Amino acid sequence: MELTGAEILMNCLEEQEVDTIFGYPGGTILNVYDALYSKTGKIKHILTAHEQGAAHAADGYARSTGKVGVCFSTSGPGATNLITGIATAYMDSSAVVFISCNVSEPLIGKDSFQEVDSTGITLPITKSNFLVHDVTQLADTVRAAFAIARSGRQGPVFIDILKNVTAELAEYEFVPREEHWKTSKLAALLSRSGSGMEMKAPEPDYGDIDTLVDMINESEKPMVICGGGVVKARAQAEMTEFIETIDSPVALTIMGAGAVKGRNKLVTGMIGMHGSEASNQAVDNCDLLIAIGCRFSDRVALDPKTFAANAHIVHIDIDRAEINKNVRTDHHVIGDAKKVLRLLNERLEQQKHTEWKQFVFSYPTEVGYDEVPGILTPDQVLEAIAKRLPQDTMVATDVGQHQMWAIQHFHFDYAGQLMTSGGFGAMGFGLGAAIGSKLGNPDKTVIHITGDGSFRMNCNELATEEYYKIPIITFIFNNGTLGMVRQWQHLIYNEHYSQTDLDRGPDFVKLAEAYGLVGARATNVEELEAAIDLALENEAKGIGCVIDCKIDIDEMVRPMVEGGARITNFIVN
Amino acid sequence: MDKKIIQTLAVLVDNEAGVLSQVSRLFSRKGYNIESLAVGATDDPHTSRITIDVVADDEHGVLLANQLRKLYPVHSVKVLNQENSIHRELLLIKVRTETSQDRNDVIQIANIFRAQIVDVGPGMITLAVIGKEDKNHAFEKLLMEFGILEIARTGDVSLERGMATIKDASKDRAEFDLGKNVL
Numbered sequence: 001m002e003l004t005g006a007e008i009l010m011n012c013l014e015e016q017e018v019d020t021i022f023g024y025p026g027g028t029i030l031n032v033y034d035a036l037y038s039k040t041g042k043i044k045h046i047l048t049a050h051e052q053g054a055a056h057a058a059d060g061y062a063r064s065t066g067k068v069g070v071c072f073s074t075s076g077p078g079a080t081n082l083i084t085g086i087a088t089a090y091m092d093s094s095a096v097v098f099i100s101c102n103v104s105e106p107l108i109g110k111d112s113f114q115e116v117d118s119t120g121i122t123l124p125i126t127k128s129n130f131l132v133h134d135v136t137q138l139a140d141t142v143r144a145a146f147a148i149a150r151s152g153r154q155g156p157v158f159i160d161i162l163k164n165v166t167a168e169l170a171e172y173e174f175v176p177r178e179e180h181w182k183t184s185k186l187a188a189l190l191s192r193s194g195s196g197m198e199m200k201a202p203e204p205d206y207g208d209i210d211t212l213v214d215m216i217n218e219s220e221k222p223m224v225i226c227g228g229g230v231v232k233a234r235a236q237a238e239m240t241e242f243i244e245t246i247d248s249p250v251a252l253t254i255m256g257a258g259a260v261k262g263r264n265k266l267v268t269g270m271i272g273m274h275g276s277e278a279s280n281q282a283v284d285n286c287d288l289l290i291a292i293g294c295r296f297s298d299r300v301a302l303d304p305k306t307f308a309a310n311a312h313i314v315h316i317d318i319d320r321a322e323i324n325k326n327v328r329t330d331h332h333v334i335g336d337a338k339k340v341l342r343l344l345n346e347r348l349e350q351q352k353h354t355e356w357k358q359f360v361f362s363y364p365t366e367v368g369y370d371e372v373p374g375i376l377t378p379d380q381v382l383e384a385i386a387k388r389l390p391q392d393t394m395v396a397t398d399v400g401q402h403q404m405w406a407i408q409h410f411h412f413d414y415a416g417q418l419m420t421s422g423g424f425g426a427m428g429f430g431l432g433a434a435i436g437s438k439l440g441n442p443d444k445t446v447i448h449i450t451g452d453g454s455f456r457m458n459c460n461e462l463a464t465e466e467y468y469k470i471p472i473i474t475f476i477f478n479n480g481t482l483g484m485v486r487q488w489q490h491l492i493y494n495e496h497y498s499q500t501d502l503d504r505g506p507d508f509v510k511l512a513e514a515y516g517l518v519g520a521r522a523t524n525v526e527e528l529e530a531a532i533d534l535a536l537e538n539e540a541k542g543i544g545c546v547i548d549c550k551i552d553i554d555e556m557v558r559p560m561v562e563g564g565a566r567i568t569n570f571i572v573n
Numbered sequence: 574m575d576k577k578i579i580q581t582l583a584v585l586v587d588n589e590a591g592v593l594s595q596v597s598r599l600f601s602r603k604g605y606n607i608e609s610l611a612v613g614a615t616d617d618p619h620t621s622r623i624t625i626d627v628v629a630d631d632e633h634g635v636l637l638a639n640q641l642r643k644l645y646p647v648h649s650v651k652v653l654n655q656e657n658s659i660h661r662e663l664l665l666i667k668v669r670t671e672t673s674q675d676r677n678d679v680i681q682i683a684n685i686f687r688a689q690i691v692d693v694g695p696g697m698i699t700l701a702v703i704g705k706e707d708k709n710h711a712f713e714k715l716l717m718e719f720g721i722l723e724i725a726r727t728g729d730v731s732l733e734r735g736m737a738t739i740k741d742a743s744k745d746r747a748e749f750d751l752g753k754n755v756l
Contacts, residue, residue: 128645321639
């Protein structure tokens with residue numbers, strides 16, 4: 001069957017069973033939107049307010065559903081507006097396929113209107129990217145892009161298609177997803193990797209597994225760090241069995257939230273710069289540290305030289321290039337977290353480390369905040385949310401103090417419950433991510449936790465929320481400042497509050513109303529609880545709500561260890 | 574800290590547009606300066622071999638190789654041990670020869686270094702020499718007193734001694750193929 005490039009693209013998306021696309025049209029991608037027009041009903045397209053919102057939404061959709069997110073943009077500014085979104089997905093290993101069109105072949109390299117070297121720009125922030133200038137290569141490229149995005153260590157893939165390619169004709173034949181490995185790009189990849197002619201997850205090395213089992217058996221003070229790889233592998237059952245069998249405390253990185261139930265008795269809380277004392281002390285004192293699906297980022301390991309200095313460090317990861325990148329390790333196992341944990345569980349016997357656990361849990365796993373009359377404290381807000389909303393509520397956050405408070409406080413129950421920009425730390429991620437999460441999980445309540453600084457960055461997506469009746473409940477931790485930066489200025493920069501005060505509009509309640517949503521303000525727990533009830537009533541009607549929570553300008557995220565310092569060197573407890 | 578030396582990385586890649594920039598950008602992205610880089614097609618016209626010299630300690634040489642292996646167009650990477658591999662570069666050098674005495678002296682030096690005379694003209698002589706980088710540097714240094722008009726060098730190209738090749742199986746390689754950082 002002979003089809004245009006645009007039609008081939010839409011058919012390839014159907015091969016991938018894509019049901020939702022986030023995007024924004026423009027000159028060069030017109031043919032694709034024309035092909036989309038005829039697919040209306042089969043594939044839902046969400047028109048956001050800005051391409052960045054679309055990118056974050058596709059990312060949130062991917063993280064919350066475990067499927068591949070899809071995002072469209074036009075050339076030039078359309079593509080560059082995606083950049084923050086692509087980098088966010090890359091740093092947090094999120095499977096998103098970004099598809100952009102570029103100017104036609106004869107206009108390439110002429111500094112044409114809305115022309116930019118998109119594949120050049122996205123090269124360092126994608127797992128792989130492709131420029132399609134031959135329509136006969138289009139279907140094969142799209143198939144490869146999806147396979148690359150979702151397999152191994154997941155990540156974003158960017159496809160740039162020249163406008164003329166979307167209009168040109170080529171033969172297309174439907175190929176079901178299971179058969180894609182037979183197509184040329186994927187077939188070539190498989191043959192050169194020598195792993196046989198089937199796309200299946202790799203087998204870990206059994207010798208490496210046995211060595212690790214011996215190390216665990218010899219350890220008296222084991223400690224586990226659980227990262228985003230366990231979330232991506234959706235390996236909660238295996239992970240829980242593992243820590244319970246070896247009777248080891250486990251710390252969760254930000255990306256690891258939900259990998260083990262947050263209320264499990266072995267969980268020591270978050271680790272690193274704002275990690276709990278229990279987590280950080282355990283890492284410092286353990287004799288065996290097993291890090292699973294995490295990459296020892298500078299916010300976790302802080303000082304690589306003193307990190308777990310008394311321990312043998314074992315790294316389990318799907319990405320071989322992470323081994324010894326940030327922290328020198330003594331042993332590693334390469335493979336998918338679920339598979340590796342299964343193999344370990346088969347070989348391990350029940351252990352007991354009562355004394356060690358007593359030591360670790362003699363340190364606090366959480367911090368409390370002093371109540372201040374007339375104003376809300378962060379944990380009062382979070383407590384009210386936890387009390388009034390369903391336990392399986394999905395949480396999308398922005399970046400800053402509110403993010404740390406939320407992750408420290410909530411006990412996440414399942415993988416994909418938290419959407420946060422952990423690696424890239426992109427303010428403005430939350431609202432788009434919440435929209436994507438709600439679309440992927442329409443039966444769940446989705447909340448968006450943000451600060452007044454972060455919210456202002458991309459609050460234009462309230463229009464998307466209203467138009468498509470995607471009821472998100474936004475909680476603004478409004479302290480009138482860029483709280484996290486202010487905290488550093490307070491602790492490290494002699495209280496020089498340079499350019500961090502946000503004593504300015506808008507009135508967030510009126511803003512919500514202007515977008516056709518419900519707004520409420522809360523200065524104490526009673527007002528907050530009433531606002532949450534109001535939000536839930538409106539959620540049922542498909543109407544989103546923004547709750548402006550007034551908190552103290554000087555409230556800090558505690559505890560805190562300075563960057564680059566030994567992990568137990570708390571500057572604030 | 575381990576000693577910083579020249580690390581030679583041999584990289585097999587798809588012979589396609591854009592691949593070289595993808596590979597070379599990785600080095601600047603990770604904070605390394607490329608000392609020398611040479612590219613050419615292999616016996617399979619669809620693949621090219623890139624030889625890259627970079628100053629790093631052993632540990633970082635391996636880490637760079639690991640990062641390279643993650644790139645989609647990269648088939649295989651090997652850090653070439655300086656002792657177990659052969660290194661050569663081609664140097665073309667145009668030297669000023671103002672007098673016939675100069676010219677005779679330059680030819681004499683060229684003979685010692687087994688350099689070829691590839692072009693002679695009034696007041697100049699162009700020589701080609703193949704050798705290890707340090708030999709070529711010594712050659713260049715000796716010719717300085719005559720006045721060097723222009724220099725072009727290919728950069729280091731390298732192969733392992735004996736039967737060993739970049740395609741050999743190893744645990745390292747297996748881990749990457751299994752971990753399939755691309756797929």
